[in-house]
Amino acid sequence: MTLQIGNIALENRLFVAPMAGVTDRPxxxxxxxxxxxxxxxxxxxxxxxxxxxxxxxRRANHDGEPGPIAVQIAGTDAAMMAEAAQYNIDRGAQIIxxxxxxxxxxxxxxxxxxxxxxxxxxxxxxxxxxxxxxxxHEVPVTxxxxxxxxxxxxxxxxLARRFEGAGVQMLTVxxxxxxxxxxxxxxxxxxxxxxxxxxVPVVANGDIHSPEKAREVFALTGADAVMVxxxxxxxxxxxxxxxxxLANGTQLAPPLVAEVxxxxxxxxxxxxxxxxxxxGVRTARxxxxxxxRALPGGEEFRARMNAIEDCDAQLEAVADFFDxxxxxxxxxxxxDGALVSTDEQAAEVLA
Numbered sequence: 001m002t003l004q005i006g007n008i009a010l011e012n013r014l015f016v017a018p019m020a021g022v023t024d025r026p027x028x029x030x031x032x033x034x035x036x037x038x039x040x041x042x043x044x045x046x047x048x049x050x051x052x053x054x055x056x057x058r059r060a061n062h063d064g065e066p067g068p069i070a071v072q073i074a075g076t077d078a079a080m081m082a083e084a085a086q087y088n089i090d091r092g093a094q095i096i097x098x099x100x101x102x103x104x105x106x107x108x109x110x111x112x113x114x115x116x117x118x119x120x121x122x123x124x125x126x127x128x129x130x131x132x133x134x135x136x137h138e139v140p141v142t143x144x145x146x147x148x149x150x151x152x153x154x155x156x157x158x159l160a161r162r163f164e165g166a167g168v169q170m171l172t173v174x175x176x177x178x179x180x181x182x183x184x185x186x187x188x189x190x191x192x193x194x195x196x197x198x199x200v201p202v203v204a205n206g207d208i209h210s211p212e213k214a215r216e217v218f219a220l221t222g223a224d225a226v227m228v229x230x231x232x233x234x235x236x237x238x239x240x241x242x243x244x245x246l247a248n249g250t251q252l253a254p255p256l257v258a259e260v261x262x263x264x265x266x267x268x269x270x271x272x273x274x275x276x277x278x279x280g281v282r283t284a285r286x287x288x289x290x291x292x293r294a295l296p297g298g299e300e301f302r303a304r305m306n307a308i309e310d311c312d313a314q315l316e317a318v319a320d321f322f323d324x325x326x327x328x329x330x331x332x333x334x335x336d337g338a339l340v341s342t343d344e345q346a347a348e349v350l351a
Contacts, residue, residue: 008094010037013037014035019230026270031239034237036228043072046081048084068094071093074099075126079129095140096130098127099113100113115149144172145171151179154190156193164198171202204227234289235335255331255332295333301317305318
């Protein structure tokens with residue numbers, strides 16, 4: 001189940017997708033603990049004047065994180081992107097990932113993210129510059145993109161060939177166009193076509209919400225790995241569920257309520273440590289909401305919890321909620337596989 005990127009061997013073929021406002025260091029480490037073999041950071045801006053901002057410094061914080069450290073960078077200027085690659089390599093990045101997949105308007109209006117797929121010469125110039133910057137350090141460069149800008153502008157296959165020729169060592173393809181955002185269903189024919197067109201590893205992304213879906217996507221695309229995004233929000237144990245199903249063909253039992261309580265409280269403490277009290281209690285709300293959304297009494301608890309403005313009180317409220325839940329049931333109910341919308345979080349400013 002291992003996969004090689006350059007000189008780096010990944011633990012398995014189940015990846016966590018980079019999601020703005022979600023895949024910070026505590027969340028990445030939790031997913032790794034629960035079976036993900038690889039996790040990419042939130043996107044870091046290539047704008048040098050913003051590197052000193054609190055938001056960017058948190059995104060570049062890899063203290064205690066297990067390797068390989070993969071950092072996604074975003075921008076529209078080749079020289080700035082090369083400098084951003086060097087900046088993150090100096091801070092511990094072992095893999096640099098180029099963002100050409102973000103569909104958010106705030107990003108695309110600056111011609112970053114998936115908007116770069118509309119300007120193939122610029123996209124290639126950026127890739128070449130980043131590869132040149134990373135090569136002396138033997139740091140592999142990877143890239144995440146969509147199938148194209150729109151239904152009539154699907155150019156993922158053509159770009160994949162050019163990116164491979166420029167030195168990209170792994171490609172991730174989300175099975176939607178930028179125009180689709182996260183709407184409709186992901187399609188996998190284009191991912192299969194990219195896989196057939198290149199020799200580097202190809203990762204399939206989009207709507208992978210269950211072990212059965214992961215197996216289906218592997219079969220449909222021939223991909224070397226799958227990347228899970230929204231389905232891991234509030235359900236980070238999905239990675240061990242997928243791994244068990246692929247290995248044994250049977251469903252893994254849902255986690256015990258007591259285990260989820262422990263995981264959540266540890267996640268929250270790590271979250272507060274990174275963000276501090278004021279931001280920590282507020283940014284933790286979305287994670288708590290995802291954890292409890294499908295649980296008995298979850299919606300009512302979320303409404304109460306959103307009014308709490310103290311970390312200790314928030315932690316105590318979560319512990320009490322799961323203690324009460326444990327008195328009613330041993331295991332977390334089986335998920336229906338519903339995906340969380342990420343339109344708002346994806347629109348987060350890169351700074």
